[in-house]
Amino acid sequence: MKILLALLWKLSKLVSILLFFTLFFIVLSAKASGGEPTILGHQLKVVLSGSMEPTFMTGSIILMEKTTPSSTFKKNDVITFRSEDILITHRIIDIKDVNGKEIYQTKGDNNNAPDPVYVTGDQIVGKYADLTIPYIGFLVNVASTKEGSTFLLVVPGILLVASAGLSIVRALREFEKAKTA
Numbered sequence: 001m002k003i004l005l006a007l008l009w010k011l012s013k014l015v016s017i018l019l020f021f022t023l024f025f026i027v028l029s030a031k032a033s034g035g036e037p038t039i040l041g042h043q044l045k046v047v048l049s050g051s052m053e054p055t056f057m058t059g060s061i062i063l064m065e066k067t068t069p070s071s072t073f074k075k076n077d078v079i080t081f082r083s084e085d086i087l088i089t090h091r092i093i094d095i096k097d098v099n100g101k102e103i104y105q106t107k108g109d110n111n112n113a114p115d116p117v118y119v120t121g122d123q124i125v126g127k128y129a130d131l132t133i134p135y136i137g138f139l140v141n142v143a144s145t146k147e148g149s150t151f152l153l154v155v156p157g158i159l160l161v162a163s164a165g166l167s168i169v170r171a172l173r174e175f176e177k178a179k180t181a
Contacts, residue, residue: 016115020156020164041066045080046137051108052078052089059138062089071127073104078128081106081119084181089128090115 011075041154043064047056055078056062063081073079080089088107093114103118141149 020152038077042129043139044082044085045126046140047089048141049108051110052091053110055091055109056089056132057134059135061133061137061140063131064089065129065131067120067124067127071121071124073121073124079104079106079119079124080126080128081123082125083115083117083119083123087125088115103126161179 043066044061045064047058047060049060050058067079074094075092075095077092078089079092080087083089086105090108090111093107094105095102096105096118101120103120103122105114105118107114145151147181
């Protein structure tokens with residue numbers, strides 16, 4: 001039983017460390033690329049509104065494949081596009097050809113009406129890559145702030161120092177026990 005508990009404890013520590021470094025990598029990647037975390041040609045986007053619920057819940061992270069000017073899109077593709085100075089992720093519901101260029105009508109799955117303006121190919125920055133991680137987006141948003149990234153750097157450092165201190169104290173106790181025995 002003690003062996004099983006020890007293994008579970010080590011597994012728990014390993015999972016925590018992996019999650020921390022993954023989140024740390026996302027934050028560093030976002031800072032280095034000007035706010036757009038990119039992993040192997042894909043971007044992680046945080047869902048900030050409920051316009052695509054229940055497909056994507058608010059606070060989820062979705063993986064978007066970066067697009068190029070030659071990318072093609074079809075009806076029902078979920079795309080992220082730039083509208084004014086914000087990014088929007090909605091589904092393509094119609095495609096029209098205007099003067100030899102395709103334009104896309106989009107709509108949030110949870111919205112009653114289509115978006116009022118068609119999207120052009122040069123506005124599209126990503127296409128949904130079939131990966132959603134619920135609720136982690138809330139952490140990424142906090143981690144992207146100055147205070148949040150400081151917290152992610154300082155707190156684990158303190159915990160590592162405390163863990164090292166506890167290990168030293170345990171080793172000294174074991175040494176004292178062995179010395180008196």
